Amino acid sequence: MLNKKIIINLLGFLLMVEGVFMLVPAIVSIIYKENDLVPFLKSSAITISIGFVFWILTRDAKRAVGKREGFIIVTIVWVIYSVFGSLPYILSGAIPSFTNAFFETISGFTTTGASIINDVEALPHGILFWRSMTHLIGGMGILVLTVAVLPFLGVGGMQLFNAEASGVAPDKLHPKVRETAQRLWGIYILLISIETIMLIFGGMNLFDALCHSFGTLASGGFSTKNASIAAFSPYIQYVVIFFMILAGTNFNLHYYLIKGKFKKIFKNQEYKYFISIILISTVVIAFFLVKTHAPIEKSFRDALFQVTSIVTCTGFVTADYTGWAKFLWFFIFVLMFVGGSVGSTSGGIKVLRHLLLFKNSVVEFKRMLHPSAVIPVRCNGKVISNEIIFKVHAFFFMYLVIFIISSLLLTFFGMDFVSSMGAVVTTMGGIGQGLGSVGPVSNFALVPTAGKWLLSFMMLIGRLELFTVIILFYPAFWEK
Amino acid sequence: MLNKKIIINLLGFLLMVEGVFMLVPAIVSIIYKENDLVPFLKSSAITISIGFVFWILTRDAKRAVGKREGFIIVTIVWVIYSVFGSLPYILSGAIPSFTNAFFETISGFTTTGASIINDVEALPHGILFWRSMTHLIGGMGILVLTVAVLPFLGVGGMQLFNAEASGVAPDKLHPKVRETAQRLWGIYILLISIETIMLIFGGMNLFDALCHSFGTLASGGFSTKNASIAAFSPYIQYVVIFFMILAGTNFNLHYYLIKGKFKKIFKNQEYKYFISIILISTVVIAFFLVKTHAPIEKSFRDALFQVTSIVTCTGFVTADYTGWAKFLWFFIFVLMFVGGSVGSTSGGIKVLRHLLLFKNSVVEFKRMLHPSAVIPVRCNGKVISNEIIFKVHAFFFMYLVIFIISSLLLTFFGMDFVSSMGAVVTTMGGIGQGLGSVGPVSNFALVPTAGKWLLSFMMLIGRLELFTVIILFYPAFWEK
Numbered sequence: 001m002l003n004k005k006i007i008i009n010l011l012g013f014l015l016m017v018e019g020v021f022m023l024v025p026a027i028v029s030i031i032y033k034e035n036d037l038v039p040f041l042k043s044s045a046i047t048i049s050i051g052f053v054f055w056i057l058t059r060d061a062k063r064a065v066g067k068r069e070g071f072i073i074v075t076i077v078w079v080i081y082s083v084f085g086s087l088p089y090i091l092s093g094a095i096p097s098f099t100n101a102f103f104e105t106i107s108g109f110t111t112t113g114a115s116i117i118n119d120v121e122a123l124p125h126g127i128l129f130w131r132s133m134t135h136l137i138g139g140m141g142i143l144v145l146t147v148a149v150l151p152f153l154g155v156g157g158m159q160l161f162n163a164e165a166s167g168v169a170p171d172k173l174h175p176k177v178r179e180t181a182q183r184l185w186g187i188y189i190l191l192i193s194i195e196t197i198m199l200i201f202g203g204m205n206l207f208d209a210l211c212h213s214f215g216t217l218a219s220g221g222f223s224t225k226n227a228s229i230a231a232f233s234p235y236i237q238y239v240v241i242f243f244m245i246l247a248g249t250n251f252n253l254h255y256y257l258i259k260g261k262f263k264k265i266f267k268n269q270e271y272k273y274f275i276s277i278i279l280i281s282t283v284v285i286a287f288f289l290v291k292t293h294a295p296i297e298k299s300f301r302d303a304l305f306q307v308t309s310i311v312t313c314t315g316f317v318t319a320d321y322t323g324w325a326k327f328l329w330f331f332i333f334v335l336m337f338v339g340g341s342v343g344s345t346s347g348g349i350k351v352l353r354h355l356l357l358f359k360n361s362v363v364e365f366k367r368m369l370h371p372s373a374v375i376p377v378r379c380n381g382k383v384i385s386n387e388i389i390f391k392v393h394a395f396f397f398m399y400l401v402i403f404i405i406s407s408l409l410l411t412f413f414g415m416d417f418v419s420s421m422g423a424v425v426t427t428m429g430g431i432g433q434g435l436g437s438v439g440p441v442s443n444f445a446l447v448p449t450a451g452k453w454l455l456s457f458m459m460l461i462g463r464l465e466l467f468t469v470i471i472l473f474y475p476a477f478w479e480k
Numbered sequence: 481m482l483n484k485k486i487i488i489n490l491l492g493f494l495l496m497v498e499g500v501f502m503l504v505p506a507i508v509s510i511i512y513k514e515n516d517l518v519p520f521l522k523s524s525a526i527t528i529s530i531g532f533v534f535w536i537l538t539r540d541a542k543r544a545v546g547k548r549e550g551f552i553i554v555t556i557v558w559v560i561y562s563v564f565g566s567l568p569y570i571l572s573g574a575i576p577s578f579t580n581a582f583f584e585t586i587s588g589f590t591t592t593g594a595s596i597i598n599d600v601e602a603l604p605h606g607i608l609f610w611r612s613m614t615h616l617i618g619g620m621g622i623l624v625l626t627v628a629v630l631p632f633l634g635v636g637g638m639q640l641f642n643a644e645a646s647g648v649a650p651d652k653l654h655p656k657v658r659e660t661a662q663r664l665w666g667i668y669i670l671l672i673s674i675e676t677i678m679l680i681f682g683g684m685n686l687f688d689a690l691c692h693s694f695g696t697l698a699s700g701g702f703s704t705k706n707a708s709i710a711a712f713s714p715y716i717q718y719v720v721i722f723f724m725i726l727a728g729t730n731f732n733l734h735y736y737l738i739k740g741k742f743k744k745i746f747k748n749q750e751y752k753y754f755i756s757i758i759l760i761s762t763v764v765i766a767f768f769l770v771k772t773h774a775p776i777e778k779s780f781r782d783a784l785f786q787v788t789s790i791v792t793c794t795g796f797v798t799a800d801y802t803g804w805a806k807f808l809w810f811f812i813f814v815l816m817f818v819g820g821s822v823g824s825t826s827g828g829i830k831v832l833r834h835l836l837l838f839k840n841s842v843v844e845f846k847r848m849l850h851p852s853a854v855i856p857v858r859c860n861g862k863v864i865s866n867e868i869i870f871k872v873h874a875f876f877f878m879y880l881v882i883f884i885i886s887s888l889l890l891t892f893f894g895m896d897f898v899s900s901m902g903a904v905v906t907t908m909g910g911i912g913q914g915l916g917s918v919g920p921v922s923n924f925a926l927v928p929t930a931g932k933w934l935l936s937f938m939m940l941i942g943r944l945e946l947f948t949v950i951i952l953f954y955p956a957f958w959e960k
Contacts, residue, residue, distance in 0.1 A: 067849070153848070327891040330900070334884055357877045364874040365954045367867075368633070368947060369547070386866060387847075393873035394844040397837045400880065404814055412807040418897060420810075467848060474845045 012054025108134025113221025139218030221315025248312030315432025347430025492534025588614025593701025593912030619698030701795025728792030795912025827910025
């Protein structure tokens with residue numbers, strides 16, 4: 001029997017938490033004396049009240065949370081947070097349409113950073129702060145998700161190296177898992193703080209520094225400027241690059257760094273490939289940009305920034321790559337399928353999965369030459385089980401099937417070939433900037449309404465590593 | 481030790497065979513009294529002489545053919561056949577450039593049907609006959625390859641149902657394998673004969689009927705008309721559709737049909753999906769074409785023809801789908817990744833592989849809900865081993881990686897995004913018509929030279945099911 005009560009109870013509790021979060025931008029409104037204070041108070045009151053009703057009516061729920069409840073909660077919480085999180089936009093009039101407000105909010109919580117707002121700078125500070133806070137909250141959600149919830153559900157990449165995360169009941173976290181989650185949150189907040197200070201040091205005000213640090217460490221991409229990071233100095237651009245890389249790195253490696261376990265960092269194959277992909281792509285792109293585009297330093301900076309922004313699935317912008325040679329923006333398009341590291345806040349397919357797929361292909365050749373030998377795939381010196389290779393392959397296959405069907409639907413809704421593919425890959429990967437009509441200097445405002453809902457779903461499904469959402473559409477999931 | 485002598489010996493023998501094949505179009509030249517007789521005699525003489533020298537110098541070779549020799553022979557024979565097969569084009573002046581002549585020839589032998597000829601109708605009959613004969617010969621090669629050689633090498637889909645094909649030495653075929661190969665060739669020739677008669681019945685002359693039957697049953701796509709099959713009546717178009725479907729069907733099913741084993745046909749899951757994909761895609765496309773394009777019968781016929789032509793990887797044309805709504809030609813683009821059936825002359829990924837990938841993804845959900853249970857993938861009522869699922873997944877992954885890298889290279893050579901992807905998918909899949917500048921009413925004449933060589937390689941690698949060619953680039957293959 002599905003324990004519906006505990007699902008509603010937990011959702012009610014989490015809604016109350018969201019309502020409390022909404023009081024933070026209310027403080028920003030007070031400081032800046034702008035007219036979005038009342039909308040925040042109203043939104044908070046509505047969210048807390050409804051959460052409270054959910055929670056109080058189900059307070060006798062049995063505390064047992066099984067796998068099925070886990071899948072349902074994880075998906076619904078992202079949706080319901082986005083529904084209530086869009087209240088401030090709607091009530092303040094910043095984004096009057098529900099479709100647009102929902103798109104913007106789920107884009108925030110999934111740390112995608114795709115926007116439908118044409119003039120960001122016209123919005124009040126409170127609204128902009130809430131917008132960036134959706135990244136902050138989303139990033140925290142992702143960290144606890146990857147470290148604790150998804151491994152328990154048997155989804156996602158972290159399980160590869162987190163055999164300890166064998167079970168978790170949300171109100172009684174396995175001590176090790178709770179410890180890990182707290183550790184990751186600590187690192188997350190620490191890195192946000194350091195980036196904020198470094199940005200202020202470069203001349204940013206506290207407000208912008210906080211918003212952009214939230215956007216960086218969550219690998220989100222919402223900016224407070226229409227020109228995104230191009231509005232700031234080269235120093236600030238390099239700072240953002242540095243922290244985007246940290247955000248796209250497995251957070252366990254940051255922990256090892258703090259603990260001085262450097263060996264563990266250098267032995268990590270995913271990290272090596274993650275950094276190599278960024279560096280090699282940068283060099284290739286910079287090489288061509290120097291010829292046609294800009295002087296060496298600027299070419300290198302633009303290439304490094306855009307490559308990092310896309311590989312880490314952040315989505316900040318300093319250059320319009322759709323204006324580069326078609327070879328280069330095709331290259332950028334391909335990079336959108338990479339994704340950052342497992343156990344980071346980045347999205348997409350992720351480097352570890354690519355690495356395992358490549359390794360398995362190479363091993364397949366060995367198997368062809370020696371058909372009777374059992375040759376396993378190894379990573380970081382460990383044998384990877386067939387079950388995991390299967391899961392990674394199935395993930396990759398589904399990722400592409402979903403990518404193709406959704407792109408096809410978007411062209412059916414009236415978008416062109418290139419923009420459709422760009423829009424789907426950037427939302428599925430949680431990046432934020434696409435190609436063509438949804439490129440880095442455009443936004444998603446003109447996407448047809450049906451397309452906006454489809455892309456909202458892509459953000460959700462991509463963020464939750466496909467399986468978590470798709471399994472809800474699998475009939476056997478609901479039987480008995 | 482690699483048995484180099486037997487490789488050269490067999491290649492010499494096969495070259496002599498090719499030289500003899502070249503005498504057939506010479507007869508056509510005599511009949512039509514055209515000036516391409518001498519070029520054919522010269523080409524034949526050169527090919528037979530060189531083949532003879534290879535063969536006579538290595539006649540003392542040990543008859544032992546291992547796996548490694550097999551891989552090398554299979555790849556080289558396709559290349560060397562294309563090199564010598566381009567002689568008639570060059571010597572007759574029909575295609576003066578070696579790059580173009582090689583492209584046209586390998587496109588014929590791999591039964592792709594991508595062409596660089598602008599005005600087919602200006603060519604002499606002998607040349608056109610040789611062009612269609614490269615399809616005929618290529619199709620025969622593919623049948624023996626899939627049934628006998630690739631299973632022995634551990635590549636390709638046929639091994640799924642052909643456990644008996646465990647070993648083969650070309651001059652002493654395993655009786656069962658030899659019998660199977662002869663049976664398939666018999667069916668191939670029979671179907672070509674029936675189509676020829678049916679086309680003549682529809683008013684075609686013998687020459688056109690033979691050329692188009694070769695092109696159909698080999699799922700090739702070279703036509704003797706600039707307008708391809710659009711130059712002929714609806715009756716002929718339906719005949720070609722019917723035989724394209726037969727060419728894309730597993731040839732074992734034709735054998736079952738002849739033997740009256742209807743149960744085996746209806747139980748075959750790949751066949752069901754193959755037919756369903758064609759029918760459903762046709763209905764979807766026809767539905768939209770009726771609104772904007774043409775009356776019902778013509779819309780249905782155009783949709784059915786193009787869908788069949790692409791799914792079976794033939795490449796004949798009756799309608800320019802790039803002029804259809806962008807949604808529809810994106811749909812066509814996606815269909816280019818389907819491929820026909822295993823054990824047919826079609827190319828591409830093939831329906832059976834897609835089926836296994838889908839089944840494995842569904843099973844993956846079951847595994848997530850019941851992590852301790854061992855749940856295998858089943859097809860046609862049989863359990864499919866993990867090894868095969870692995871192989872299929874690795875194939876799919878490599879197919880996409882090669883597709884992406886090659887498309888990227890083509891944009892680097894100066895082609896646009898859409899045309900690049902269209903050119904690569906159509907050559908890898910052995911289809912023949914792409915998108916954009918290489919769409920159904922254009923051809924490959926304007927592709928840059930580097931691009932032509934890249935696409936020639938794509939035809940080869942796609943035809944030989946990737947592994948066969950790629951393994952030659954794997955260093956361990958050449959060790960000891």
